[in-house]
Amino acid sequence: QVQLVESGGGLVQPGGSLTLSCVASGSISVFEQMTWYRQAPGKQRELVASIKGSGARGYADSAAGRFFIFKDNAKNTMYLRMNSLQPEDTAVYLCNMGPSYGMGYWGKGTQVTVSA
Numbered sequence: 001q002v003q004l005v006e007s008g009g010g011l012v013q014p015g016g017s018l019t020l021s022c023v024a025s026g027s028i029s030v031f032e033q034m035t036w037y038r039q040a041p042g043k044q045r046e047l048v049a050s051i052k053g054s055g056a057r058g059y060a061d062s063a064a065g066r067f068f069i070f071k072d073n074a075k076n077t078m079y080l081r082m083n084s085l086q087p088e089d090t091a092v093y094l095c096n097m098g099p100s101y102g103m104g105y106w107g108k109g110t111q112v113t114v115s116a
Contacts, residue, residue, distance in 0.1 A: 002026045002105045004095050009110030012085055016114070020080040022095030022107055029053065029073045031097040031104065036069060036080045038091035038112075047101065048093070049080060062088075085114045 008020040020036070028034065035050040049069040050058045057069055068081040078095060090113050098104015 004097060004105050004107035006095050006107040006110040009093060009112045011113045013116055014086055014114055016085050017083045018112060020093055020110060022078040024076045024097060028076050028097060032099050033101055034078050035096045035101055036093060037096060038093045040091040087114045090114050
């Protein structure tokens, strides 16, 4: 079993930035797919950004140009750098690591609130 723990969330003003971290209890080099999702109250969970074991990245349209996903295998950590945050980015952000999207292991999430 691998445990994932997210951190880095908080309250930020519109236009601000945050960097989220997802630390795994074991090596992340075994995972083919690593993904950040978010879920806002009353809304479905949505994919935000993904990175493959090869390093190839993908972004939701809402995140492209503002968010950057990266990983550090040596630290067993995946990150999400979020810039130009807007109120609509308010959500619980969760990380997922496994063989494919939505499979494998999930963290419990970190709350991001964007408000003046």
